[in-house]
Amino acid sequence: MKRNRAALVTSVSTAILGAGWAAGVVGTAVAAQDSTLTTTVGAAGTQSSSTGTATGTSTSPSASSDPSTSASAAATDPAAAATTPAAPAPAKPSGTFAGADVRTRYGNYQAQITVEAGLITNISMLQSGASDGTSRQISGYALPRLINAVLQSQTAKVAYVSGASYTSQGFEVSVQDAMAQAGI
Amino acid sequence: MAVDVRAPITTDTYEHRAETDSAWKDTLESAFWLSGVGAVSLMLAAGAPIANLGDALTTIGRATGIVAATMMMVQLLVIARVPAIERRLGHDRAALLHGRLGRIGFIVIFVHVATLVLGYGARVHSGWWDQAWSFALHYGNEMTLTVIGFWLLIAIVVTSLAAVRAKWKYEKWHAVHMLTYVVIGVSIPHQFVNGTTFSGNAMSATDTFARWYWAMLWTVSVGGFLVYRWLRPLWHLMRHQITVARVDRNSDGTISVWMTGRSLQRLHPKAGQFFMWRFLAQGMWTEAHPFSLSRSPRGDVMRITVKPVGDHTAAIADLLPGTKVMAEGPLGRFTAHHRRAHGTVLAGAGSGVAPMVAILEDLDSSGPIVVFLRARTASEIPHLDEVRELAHERGATLYLLEGRRSKGWLPQGLSATMTQLAPAIAASDVYVCGPEAWAEAVLDEARACGAPKEHLHREEFAW
Numbered sequence: 001m002k003r004n005r006a007a008l009v010t011s012v013s014t015a016i017l018g019a020g021w022a023a024g025v026v027g028t029a030v031a032a033q034d035s036t037l038t039t040t041v042g043a044a045g046t047q048s049s050s051t052g053t054a055t056g057t058s059t060s061p062s063a064s065s066d067p068s069t070s071a072s073a074a075a076t077d078p079a080a081a082a083t084t085p086a087a088p089a090p091a092k093p094s095g096t097f098a099g100a101d102v103r104t105r106y107g108n109y110q111a112q113i114t115v116e117a118g119l120i121t122n123i124s125m126l127q128s129g130a131s132d133g134t135s136r137q138i139s140g141y142a143l144p145r146l147i148n149a150v151l152q153s154q155t156a157k158v159a160y161v162s163g164a165s166y167t168s169q170g171f172e173v174s175v176q177d178a179m180a181q182a183g184i
Numbered sequence: 185m186a187v188d189v190r191a192p193i194t195t196d197t198y199e200h201r202a203e204t205d206s207a208w209k210d211t212l213e214s215a216f217w218l219s220g221v222g223a224v225s226l227m228l229a230a231g232a233p234i235a236n237l238g239d240a241l242t243t244i245g246r247a248t249g250i251v252a253a254t255m256m257m258v259q260l261l262v263i264a265r266v267p268a269i270e271r272r273l274g275h276d277r278a279a280l281l282h283g284r285l286g287r288i289g290f291i292v293i294f295v296h297v298a299t300l301v302l303g304y305g306a307r308v309h310s311g312w313w314d315q316a317w318s319f320a321l322h323y324g325n326e327m328t329l330t331v332i333g334f335w336l337l338i339a340i341v342v343t344s345l346a347a348v349r350a351k352w353k354y355e356k357w358h359a360v361h362m363l364t365y366v367v368i369g370v371s372i373p374h375q376f377v378n379g380t381t382f383s384g385n386a387m388s389a390t391d392t393f394a395r396w397y398w399a400m401l402w403t404v405s406v407g408g409f410l411v412y413r414w415l416r417p418l419w420h421l422m423r424h425q426i427t428v429a430r431v432d433r434n435s436d437g438t439i440s441v442w443m444t445g446r447s448l449q450r451l452h453p454k455a456g457q458f459f460m461w462r463f464l465a466q467g468m469w470t471e472a473h474p475f476s477l478s479r480s481p482r483g484d485v486m487r488i489t490v491k492p493v494g495d496h497t498a499a500i501a502d503l504l505p506g507t508k509v510m511a512e513g514p515l516g517r518f519t520a521h522h523r524r525a526h527g528t529v530l531a532g533a534g535s536g537v538a539p540m541v542a543i544l545e546d547l548d549s550s551g552p553i554v555v556f557l558r559a560r561t562a563s564e565i566p567h568l569d570e571v572r573e574l575a576h577e578r579g580a581t582l583y584l585l586e587g588r589r590s591k592g593w594l595p596q597g598l599s600a601t602m603t604q605l606a607p608a609i610a611a612s613d614v615y616v617c618g619p620e621a622w623a624e625a626v627l628d629e630a631r632a633c634g635a636p637k638e639h640l641h642r643e644e645f646a647w
Contacts, residue, residue, distance in 0.1 A: 012218065017221060021232075105230070133322060137322070138307060165233060
């Protein structure tokens with residue numbers, strides 16, 4: 001191949017790969033942003049139908065700054081609050097709370113937590129990722145570990161399971177949202 | 185060298201052709217390369233984490249999978265005998281590229297499998313053994329098929345290596361080689377179902393694009409292969425009704441097969457090209473063999489000349505008139521169309537004389553022509569009378585290089601440089617067809633006498 005043509009092909013290749021890489025980085029960043037947004041939305045959704053208004057607002061300040069998002073979310077995400085019983089006591093809430101449905105590259109994740117007297121006693125997955133072999137195996141490995149970690153530490157911010165970053169992220173965001181609804 | 189007043193115009197045409205051809209060749213190669221680059225880029229766009237060992241291995245595994253698949257596509261295309269590719273890349277170079285990609289491709293596939301087994305194993309803390317079984321059993325039908333295909337591929341590679349060592353017959357080796365099409369076939373579904381880049385899980389615009397892009401590449405390569413390897417020969421059979429008309433046993437030991445058919449000129453063969461011939465007779469229809477035309481179609485008659493060297497070629501002598509023939513082609517760039525210079529030197533030996541007869545007939549007498557025919561004795565040269573007559577008509581100089589084999593391009597006991605026998609060698613195209621060692625010797629001599637590389641043309645049925 002002539003030198004100038006080879007140079008052209010090389011630079012075009014570099015440009016294509018560079019664009020792909022950039023898109024990958026931006027895509028991941030956007031995905032992270034998206035899921036944060038989804039959480040906010042889920043928490044805001046609780047506002048309209050549960051009594052834990054004060055808690056909801058305080059944990060998600062961005063919700064109040066974006067009323068259009070919360071409005072649409074209230075319409076599209078009624079499930080989040082459906083099972084929520086009223087939590088009248090100022091402390092120690094109990095009941096089951098479904099977290100936000102978090103969309104990731106490898107499918108949707110939605111956690112449901114059972115709270116007894118302010119403590120998370122059980123976590124079940126309403127949605128646990130895409131159904132292809134890869135996702136099933138990774139989720140099948142990571143989710144039990146993540147659930148155990150949350151039950152033990154009683155916080156959503158548990159260490160990521162390495163090699164399962166999307167699963168970890170989706171799970172964490174959804175649990176965080178459920179906890180916000182429960183007011184713990 | 186004296187300036188030839190006719191030269192400028194012709195030379196321009198030749199240079200222009202050479203330029204167009206090289207541009208085409210580069211375009212083809214760039215297209216192959218860039219389609220792979222595009223696929224890897226889409227993989228990066230889908231997210232390629234390398235934060236820990238498991239992720240990094242998985243990313244390498246995904247990339248090598250895409251590279252291996254792209255190589256398979258190119259392999260299919262270059263062996264599909266698409267006329268545009270045959271003309272620009274040349275049949276022998278295409279076959280060479282096919283083989284090279286195959287050898288590298290196997291290693292790439294191996295890396296793809298190894299890194300994914302280890303990478304997934306690291307991510308879910310299963311051992312590589314458990315992970316390998318997990319792929320085979322728990323990843324769905326597409327994956328199970330692919331794992332079977334992978335083991336089949338290993339079996340094929342091992343058998344092929346053994347075949348080379350045991351000097352199997354080409355036909356036997358080829359039968360095993362055909363199984364790689366099965367491997368390619370079973371590996372395609374898992375790319376769309378399990379391949380992160382092309383599975384469309386995320387349902388984003390990039391994902392949808394990647395899926396379509398990949399589907400398009402496979403459609404072009406598999407489609408091209410099916411159309412040119414299967415449909416086109418069948419279409420030729422129906423349309424041209426090529427039929428064996430007569431079989432001659434020539435005095436030099438070769439066999440001439442005369443074939444008739446309908447509008448054979450529409451096959452557009454150029455003198456010096458060959459077809460893959462499949463004679464639809466019992467015991468022969470499973471094999472297609474390459475033979476050059478020793479006479480281009482004229483009045484719906486054409487001829488090949490075959491030297492009986494194996495079972496199949498010997499059986500050709502017993503072909504009955506009326507036998508139907510399937511022809512894939514025309515193939516090869518061993519034609520006067522690819523001339524680059526003013527003069528022409530033709531060198532043929534054995535069955536390599538056949539294309540020389542056709543090329544000589546095709547040449548006009550505008551430039552000096554020298555013909556070398558190599559044989560032990562002149563009585564072993566096929567179509568010698570015909571060559572003599574044509575040489576006379578074209579004003580060509582004919583040398584019969586008779587005698588026993590030597591290391592050089594001339595027979596034992598003779599010594600001369602090519603410049604002495606073909607004075608215009610430095611400004612001539614050199615066409616060589618014959619046994620490999622001799623053909624190499626001729627090309628070496630031509631180079632030594634000043635013929636530039638782009639003037640050298642060689643036909644080898646290199647498989």
